[in-house]
Amino acid sequence: MYSNEHTLQQLLKQAYHRLDMDDTAREMEVVQVYGVVVGDFIKRLTQRVSFSQGVLTVQLASAALKQELAYRRSSLAETINEALGYVAVKKIVIM
Numbered sequence: 587m588y589s590n591e592h593t594l595q596q597l598l599k600q601a602y603h604r605l606d607m608d609d610t611a612r613e614m615e616v617v618q619v620y621g622v623v624v625g626d627f628i629k630r631l632t633q634r635v636s637f638s639q640g641v642l643t644v645q646l647a648s649a650a651l652k653q654e655l656a657y658r659r660s661s662l663a664e665t666i667n668e669a670l671g672y673v674a675v676k677k678i679v680i681m
Contacts, residue, residue, distance in 0.1 A: 609638075612637070613637040613638065615670065616637040616642060616666065616670065616674050616675060617636070617637055619666050619669045619670055620635055620642065620666060622669065623662065623665050623669055624662075628651065628655075631646055631647045631648050631651055632644060632645070632646055632647075633645045633646060633647050637675070640674065640676035641675075641677045641678075642666070642675045642677070642678045644678065644679070644680055644681065645681040646680065646681070652680050652681070656680045659677075662678060663676070663677070663678050
């Protein structure tokens with residue numbers, strides 16, 4: 587049985603597809619999965635996340651965290667793509 591959240595998510599994907607807004611739906615999905623993958627602590631220190639044309643841009647509040655995530659870019663992209671079930675993130679830019 588599906589939860590209401592899952593059903594709503596599916597409906598939104600269908601609506602975006604019908605409105606030719608697949609890129610918007612994909613951006614929302616990638617940003618959501620980023621938050622899940624990095625966890626609550628890093629998510630709270632993230633000031634802005636955006637996704638466009640395979641590039642995930644992450645703006646962080648902490649210089650130390652910027653450096654740490656910069657070192658882990660490749661593995662973070664892999665983990666996000668695995669969680670999505672397809673390759674969406676080709677590059678991560680840390681700001």
